Every structure is written in C-alpha cells, then in structure tokens.
Amino acid sequence: MIDRTIQTTSYALFDEMKEGIILVDNRGVICYFNKSAERMIKGHYHLQIDQHILSIIPTSGMMRVLHTKRKEEQKIFAISDKDNLLISRYPLKKEGNQVIGALAVLQEANQKREWFDDNSIRVLLTLILQKNAEAFAVVDDLGHIIMQNPSYEELLSVLNQKKARNLIIKNREEVFRTRRDAEISINTDSYSLIIKSTPIIVDGILKGCLQSINSYTEIVQLKRELQQTKTIIRRLEQSYQFEDFIYQSSSMKFALEQAKLIGASKRVLFIRGEEGTGKFMLANTIHNWSENKFHLFKCIHPKRNREQLIELLSKNNGNAKGTVYLENVTCLSMEEQTLLLEMMKKDGKEEKQSSLRLIVSSPIKLEKALMAGMFLEELYDELMKSHIYLPPLSERKEDIYPLAKHFLLELNKESGRWIKEIELDAQKALEAYSYSTNVHELKAILQLAVIRAKEEDTVLKAEHLILSQTSAESKIDSHEEIDEDNQTLSELVEKYETVIIEKTLKKLDGNKTLTAKTLGLSVRNLYYKLDKYHLN
Numbered sequence: 001m002i003d004r005t006i007q008t009t010s011y012a013l014f015d016e017m018k019e020g021i022i023l024v025d026n027r028g029v030i031c032y033f034n035k036s037a038e039r040m041i042k043g044h045y046h047l048q049i050d051q052h053i054l055s056i057i058p059t060s061g062m063m064r065v066l067h068t069k070r071k072e073e074q075k076i077f078a079i080s081d082k083d084n085l086l087i088s089r090y091p092l093k094k095e096g097n098q099v100i101g102a103l104a105v106l107q108e109a110n111q112k113r114e115w116f117d118d119n120s121i122r123v124l125l126t127l128i129l130q131k132n133a134e135a136f137a138v139v140d141d142l143g144h145i146i147m148q149n150p151s152y153e154e155l156l157s158v159l160n161q162k163k164a165r166n167l168i169i170k171n172r173e174e175v176f177r178t179r180r181d182a183e184i185s186i187n188t189d190s191y192s193l194i195i196k197s198t199p200i201i202v203d204g205i206l207k208g209c210l211q212s213i214n215s216y217t218e219i220v221q222l223k224r225e226l227q228q229t230k231t232i233i234r235r236l237e238q239s240y241q242f243e244d245f246i247y248q249s250s251s252m253k254f255a256l257e258q259a260k261l262i263g264a265s266k267r268v269l270f271i272r273g274e275e276g277t278g279k280f281m282l283a284n285t286i287h288n289w290s291e292n293k294f295h296l297f298k299c300i301h302p303k304r305n306r307e308q309l310i311e312l313l314s315k316n317n318g319n320a321k322g323t324v325y326l327e328n329v330t331c332l333s334m335e336e337q338t339l340l341l342e343m344m345k346k347d348g349k350e351e352k353q354s355s356l357r358l359i360v361s362s363p364i365k366l367e368k369a370l371m372a373g374m375f376l377e378e379l380y381d382e383l384m385k386s387h388i389y390l391p392p393l394s395e396r397k398e399d400i401y402p403l404a405k406h407f408l409l410e411l412n413k414e415s416g417r418w419i420k421e422i423e424l425d426a427q428k429a430l431e432a433y434s435y436s437t438n439v440h441e442l443k444a445i446l447q448l449a450v451i452r453a454k455e456e457d458t459v460l461k462a463e464h465l466i467l468s469q470t471s472a473e474s475k476i477d478s479h480e481e482i483d484e485d486n487q488t489l490s491e492l493v494e495k496y497e498t499v500i501i502e503k504t505l506k507k508l509d510g511n512k513t514l515t516a517k518t519l520g521l522s523v524r525n526l527y528y529k530l531d532k533y534h535l536n
C-alpha cells in the first residue's frame with residue numbers, strides 16, 4: 001500500500017502535468033491516473049480506479065516492472081496501428097527494496113526529442129556515407145572536404161590525373177556559383193565517371209555541397225568488350241555492319257556516309273580501293289544494311305568462280321534476290337566486260353530493277369587498265385556513276401593506331417594474351433610504314449608481333465614489329481625486272497605476285513606461316529597461290 005501523505009502530495013502534483021501518469025499498487029491494481037493519461041489513451045482504453053491494469057490494458061508492462069523491480073525508460077507503446085506513446089515505467093520502492101507499486105509516465109511519441117544536434121547529424125551522416133557503396137563527400141563552402149566515405153577516397157586515389165581532379169573541383173564551384181545541382185561526366189580510355197553535386201543550403205545560407213561520383217568504368221568496359229565480341233562473331237560469320245568499321249579519318253567517314261546514301265539504291269555499286277582497304281567488308285555491310293539483308297550474299301571472284309560468273313553475266317537474274325559481290329572487275333575479259341555493261345544498261349533502263357543487287361570492286365586503279373586499252377571505256381563510265389572510294393592507309397594515317405589497337409584487343413582474346421597498350425615508338429613505326437595490302441598487312445604485322453612478344457608483356461613495343469618492306473619494296477624492285485609490254489593486266493598482276501611471294505619466302509627461310517602473315521594472306525590462300533604459280 002502506498003503511503004497516504006506521499007499519495008496526496010503526489011496526486012496534486014501529477015494532476016497538473018502534461019505527461020500522463022498511471023499508478024498501480026504492488027498487485028497491479030490502478031490507484032491513480034491523471035487527466036493527461038486518460039486523454040492520451042482515450043478511444044482505445046478506459047482507465048478505472050481499483051481495476052487491475054491488465055484487465056484495462058492487457059499488453060501493459062507494469063506487472064513486469066513490479067516483478068523485475070527495474071525501471072524501463074522511453075519504451076514505445078503502440079496504442080493503435082498508427083498511434084504510439086512513449087512510456088517510462090518506474091517501480092516504487094520502500095526501504096529494504098520492497099516494491100509497493102509502479103508508476104507509468106506517458107508521453108506522446110510525436111513530441112520528438114531534440115536529440116538532432118550537430119554531433120548527432122555528423123554521426124548519422126557518417127553512418128550513411130560509410131555504409132554506402134557509392135562515392136560521396138560533404139564539402140564545405142570553401143571547398144574543403146569535411147566528410148568522405150571510403151569509396152570516394154578510393155576513387156580519388158585512383159584518379160591521379162590532374163584533369164579529372166580539376167573537373168571535380170569545377171563541378172563544386174558551379175554548385176556554389178549557381179546554388180543548383182550540377183553534373184559533369186568524364187570519359188577516358190580507362191574510366192568513365194559521372195560527378196554530381198547538390199548544394200547544402202540551411203536557412204537560405206549555402207553551407208557547402210554533397211558530391212557523388214558514380215563510376216561507369218566497368219559498365220563501359222563490359223559494353224566495349226561485348227561490342228568487340230560481337231564484331232569478332234560478325235567477322236567470323238563475315239556479316240558486317242557499319243559500326244564494325246574502325247576509323248578516325250574524315251576520308252573514311254565520307255566514304256561510309258556515301259555508302260549509306262548510295263547503298264540504299266538498287267544500282268550497280270562500284271567500290272574502288274587498294275587491296276585490304278575493306279571493299280569486301282563494305283559490300284557485305286551494305287548488303288546487311290539494305291532490304292536484301294534476309295537474302296543471300298554471294299562473293300564471286302572472276303578467276304576463282306568462273307561458273308558463277310558466267311551464270312551471273314549471261315542469265316536473266318529477274319527472280320534472284322540478294323547481293324552479288326563481284327571482286328576484282330579488272331580480271332574480267334573484254335567479252336565479260338561487255339556482258340556486264342549490257343547488264344548494267346538494262347538494269348538502268350528498266351523501271352523495276354532486279355532484286356539482285358550487284359556490287360563490283362576493283363583493287364587497282366582502273367585508269368591504268370583503261371589506258372592500257374584493257375578496260376572498256378563505256379563500262380568505266382557506267383561504273384563511275386555510282387562509286388565509293390576506300391582510301392589506302394597511306395592516305396589516312398590517323399586510322400592506323402585505332403585499327404592497330406582494335407586488332408590487338410581481338411588478338412588478345414584469341415590468344416589469351418593481355419597486351420593492352422602500344423608503345424609510342426611502335427605506334428610511330430606503324431604509322432610510318434608503307435602498307436602494300438593495307439589492313440590485311442597491318443593485321444598480319446600485329447599477329448606476328450603478338451607471337452614475338454613475351455608472355456608477360458602488356459605493352460607492344462617497336463622491337464616486336466617486323467616491318468619488312470618486303471611486299472612494297474619487292475613490287476618496286478621487281479617492277480624493273482618484268483617486261484610490261486604486250487601483257488594483259490591480270491598477267492602482270494600474276495607475275496608481280498609470283499615475284500613477291502618468292503622473295504618473301506626466301507627472306508623468311510621458306511617459313512610459309514610467316515610468309516602468309518607478312519603478306520597479309522591466309523595460309524590456305526598462300527598454298528593456293530604457291531600451287532597456282534608452281535612455286536613449290
């Protein structure tokens with residue numbers, strides 16, 4: 001039982017309090033509650049003197065406090081789904097630790113405590129920042145980092161490039177100047193970042209900014225790898241698309257733009273360019289880009305596919321669909337040239353042209369054949385009406401490095417190597433070299449270089465490159481030895497080819513794999529030529 005005097009004084013005091021007070025005796029029977037307590041739980045519980053607390057509030061913790069004799073402070077007590085109270089419960093003890101009752105103090109939970117002082121904010125922010133995988137920093141209005149998380153620290157240490165650091169600072173300054181969010185992205189070969197800053201404004205005063213750095217490096221790298229893999233697959237399937245072309249030069253850009261323009265028409269298209277400049281690749285790309293893409297793409301070489309050639313030139317291909325790529329038009333006999341001319345004229349006249357698209361190519365300057373009287377002037381004029389010129393590497397040196405880098409990455413994939421960079425000296429040497437078979441030869445040089453590099457090499461060096469001027473020089477050297485008079489162009493080409501192959505084989509001690517690589521030929525193709533020219 002609670003002492004009478006204490007009881008009277010306390011009750012008078014409790015009546016005035018805004019906190020709710022409930023008092024129970026040592027059995028749990030309610031002996032007092034004030035108006036605030038009644039108001040706070042009104043609508044949910046109806047307090048009554050002399051009633052046991054559990055019969056009024058079945059989930060009450062008063063009995064527990066009586067039992068444990070321990071106080072419980074600021075416990076959340078749900079009086080409904082939405083409303084909470086903060087309850088502190090105290091055991092009332094007499095001397096000798098005897099419990100004579102318990103007191104509950106009720107507070108409305110929405111009267112939030114003022115615990116959100118500066119220190120608490122710091123602790124809270126630090127906690128959020130530390131636990132976040134993204135890179136965050138809080139920067140004061142003078143640009144000092146006052147808080148940063150491990151990811152931010154890590155990114156800054158990796159970003160040792162002055163340029164990147166300057167951009168991060170520039171981004172903050174923009175926020176300070178405009179008091180608005182600012183975003184900036186940095187894309188380099190090795191990383192891709194987006195930096196965002198948000199101003200921290202308190203009571204209209206700019207306190208600093210919150211800066212985040214998102215790294216998309218891995219995503220960009222993965223995308224690049226995916227693109228490369230797709231290109232390799234397309235190369236294997238010989239099914240190219242415009243995005244497979246690697247270039248930086250304006251001349252290649254022009255050629256590809258032109259290809260998109262005239263590629264859509266059904267006229268016979270003529271692609272001119274030295275060996276290995278990408279004529280086949282472009283013809284195939286145009287096919288895959290045109291409405292013919294679901295039909296066959298056929299490549300015909302006048303010498304190697306005679307039957308198909310005769311069929312193409314003599315037959316009315318009215319029902320055939322797809323694209324025929326006729327390589328090396330200079331190899332056509334005069335008779336075949338006449339047939340081709342007739343075919344082109346017929347196609348030009350007919351309103352509804354054949355669904356079979358013809359793309360013709362020539363690896364050497366046609367003008368030379370024209371002057372030698374070995375090519376029909378009229379056919380030349382007809383072909384030139386719709387033609388695309390693919391420049392040799394000597395006319396677009398700026399494409400050599402990106403092409404080399406692209407092939408190097410492809411070779412890495414094929415050979416399980418990791419040669420990521422090309423040393424400046426090697427780059428210069430590649431750019432200075434005079435390629436006789438253009439991209440074919442560039443690829444072959446890199447293939448050889450990768451074989452020559454050590455297993456652990458990550459940089460391709462000038463010493464790995466074999467830049468013999470074999471084919472280019474031998475062509476010139478042999479030029480004097482071959483009598484050009486009274487010979488057809490194709491006969492001359494064959495003769496030059498024989499000399500070049502012979503010289504290269506000799507220089508490389510008869511090693512056919514190396515010879516094929518140096519000359520930019522497949523080993524199979526080299527064997528075919530050795531056989532053809534009786535070089536065995």
Ligand SMILES: Nc1ncnc2c1ncn2[C@@H]1O[C@H](COP(=O)(O)OP(=O)(O)OP(=O)(O)O)[C@@H](O)[C@H]1O
Pocket residue numbers: 235244245246247273274275276277278279280281282327363403439440
């Ligand atoms: N700009 C380029 N980007 C990427 N790869 C290229 C590019 N140009 C050429 N290649 C590649 O170089 C190789 C040679 O190209 P392609 O066979 O199309 O040349 P070509 O002019 O038809 O050669 P040829 O005169 O011997 O018939 C191919 O593997 C091709 O994919």
